[in-house]
Amino acid sequence: MEVIFRAHIKKAANQLGYEIVLSDSISGESIVCSDVRDFSTKIEQMGLAYKGTIDQVIWSKDDDLHPLILDNIRLEMMHEEQEIKGES
Numbered sequence: 001m002e003v004i005f006r007a008h009i010k011k012a013a014n015q016l017g018y019e020i021v022l023s024d025s026i027s028g029e030s031i032v033c034s035d036v037r038d039f040s041t042k043i044e045q046m047g048l049a050y051k052g053t054i055d056q057v058i059w060s061k062d063d064d065l066h067p068l069i070l071d072n073i074r075l076e077m078m079h080e081e082q083e084i085k086g087e088s
Helices: 036-050 067-087
Strands: 004-011 018-024 030-033 056-061
Touching (some): 018 036, 036 067
Antiparallel strands (some): 004 018, 018 030
């Protein structure tokens, strides 16, 4: 069984910033993440159901998402990755 999560970036409900809808393709569970740090925590928690093994994360975004938001998310992800590597 291949564990695939989907992460969809969209405008936040309050129209300020963004949110990431994280979905588990096996269980059907979906959860809204308020930022990259929240996403990192929640994907780790959801992955525990599969002993921490996630085979793939498929990313998508709303077509009307401003490119600057994507740039900010990339920077946040790089920062989060550096923090995780620093903990190892």
